[in-house]
Amino acid sequence: MKMILAIAYKELLDSLRDKRTMMMVVVLALFGMPFMMIFMSEMTNRIEKQVEKKVILVSGIKNAPQFQNFVERQGYEIKEAPADYEEQLQSKNLIDPVLVIDKDFSDKLAHGERPTVYIVLDVANQDTQTGVRPLKHLMQSFANEMAVMNLSMRGVSPDILNVVDVQERHLSRTADTGAQLKSVMSMMLMLTMVSAGLYAAIDTSAGERERGSLEPLMMNPVASWTFAIGKWLAVSTLTMLVVIFSVLSIFPSSLLIRNETVKILLQFSGSEMLMMVLVLLPLGFCLSALQIAIAINGKTHKEAQARATLLVVIAPLISMMSMFKQGADPVWFKWIPLISQNQLMTKILNNEVVTTLDMLAPIITCVVLAVLALWYTSDRMRKVLM
Template identity: 40%
Template sequence: MNVLFAIIRKELKDALRDRRTLMTALLSSLLGAPLILLVFSTVLSQVESQEDKRVVLAAGMQYAPRLENFILRQGYQIKAAPADYEAKSRNKEIDQPVLIIPSDFESKIISGEKVNLEIAYDTSNRNAEFGVRPLRRLLDGYTQELTILNLTMRGISTELLQLVEVKEHYLQKAEEHKTSVTEMLPMMVLMAIVVGGMYAAIDTTAGERERGSLEPLMMNPVSGWQLAVGKWSAVALVGMGVVVLTIASFFPSQWLIRNDTLRAEFQFGFRDALWFLIVLLPLAASVAAMQIAVALDCKSYKEAQVRNQIISMFIPFVSLIPIMFPGREPAWFQWIPVLAQNQMMNQVLKGEALNSVAVVIALVVCAAMTYGSLAYIAQKMRKVVMS
């Protein structure tokens, strides 16, 4: 047992001494959640600012006095668009779409002819694009009012326009809406687990082999299992540390949210953090064992790095699987590592209670992955050094 603890202490000291490992673990865990929530809140604030701006930028409004009257009655202001609005929209000098009104607009409306309005904006101008939806909603209101007035003047009941009214009944619970804007958080946490411990796993295998420090370690009277468990324990502790730091970063991240709506919806508490730890710590341990097993056969640091990056590609691929199964998620999802954890984290963010059976299955799968990887490492450790 003393030998095992000595190996763990030595490997953990080497891992924390390596600047690349330490910086990767800290950056991936501490910056991921704050950056994502900051981006989400900024985008939502931009959308809402366009909703609240209540200004219409128009070219040719003099040709549509009744439309002008309607817009003003809705509490909007009307500003004339600059003559070079196209160039200014591309250069982002204006942050709104431009309503273009043809010169024959009013005459066609009076004669009952169809007339086209254009909304001009550059697709690279995100702020202008965000303003399209409220402008279209305003114009739809004018179209509806105009139709009602025309029918009323002809003595036709406006109720004939829509004999059947369809309403949507929102079944989603209020607390579930917060995941619609934070659905990338689980993937970010999973990526942090893989990236955070990857360099420690590579350094303790291919890195030591490349430096020639693995052979002296083998000269000690230690078994393959002691080496495997010792190296895995150090890398797993780094991976678990990344999990803890990442989840801890959720709490100060809430202070960085600039959008009031998102701040009210995303309430991450200590109970949520506890469930995240229960779900993710076993996965971090099993990923560490897999990364060591993958890097063990590599003769150089670069080769081990390339092979371990293939594992990191597994996460975004798995996250696309639910798209292939719209509706109720199949039961076998809970048997797939990463997919099961992603599913359970989303349930926690929605405020739903986790299924105890699903949690146990995830733990069993992670334990089996860990044991299988450690058995392979223990069996291959001395062979790799001698080759």
């Protein structure tokens, strides 16, 4: 055990001396979580401003005085759309959709015909898509008001339009309001883990092979699995330190968030932060073992980096699997690393019931993968001498 700890201590010091490793640790630990939280805050601000904005762009508003009167009564401000609105929408100079009203709008309305209006937007301009729904709702409200007026003038009760009374009944809990934001945050923490120990894992395996220091090291009367476990502990320690600092950075990061809704949703207690670290602990050990196992095959630092980058690419793809499923999460999600941790952290942060299987499944999977990866690393290190 003393030998394993000595190797781990030596490898950890070597990793901290490496500039690339230290740069990755500092950037991820100090700036990763603050950047993500500020980004989410700004995105939420942008969407809320777009939805709450009481301004609509109209081309040909003079053709519809009734509609103009209705819109102004709803508290909206009408702005005349520029003549080249199509070009400006395509070039993204306009961020709001444009309502186009034909010249015969009032005439058709007066004769009981259905006038046609157009909501013009560019699908490639994502900003315009946010304003489509409020604009449609405004047009539908105007159509309903006109229908009620026409029926009332004919002595017909407008209640015949409402054959069915539709009411929404929301079942979501208060904690579920920010579930999506919390899920994104937990995913960000896990992706931080994937990158945190990358250079340390490469340097402690392929880096030593390239420098020619691995072969003399393996000639010592120490079992190869001792070296493998020592190196693994060093990389795992570095990875978990980054995660701990990332979780702790949530407190100062919340001071930079301007959106009050996001600030309230992302307020966590000390016990919740501790649970985050405990949930991610097995995953950190597992990822470190896998990174070393992948990097040990590289004879040079660049070759190992190319191999290890594969894990950085695959990890986000695995994490996104849960975003494309429909309905309840399948049971096998509990046995997939990254997905299971994301599910577990989301449940904990939303105060949902966590079963024994929810807790044990990701731990068992991570332990099995870590043992297999360490066995493979030990075997490869033994073959270095052959």
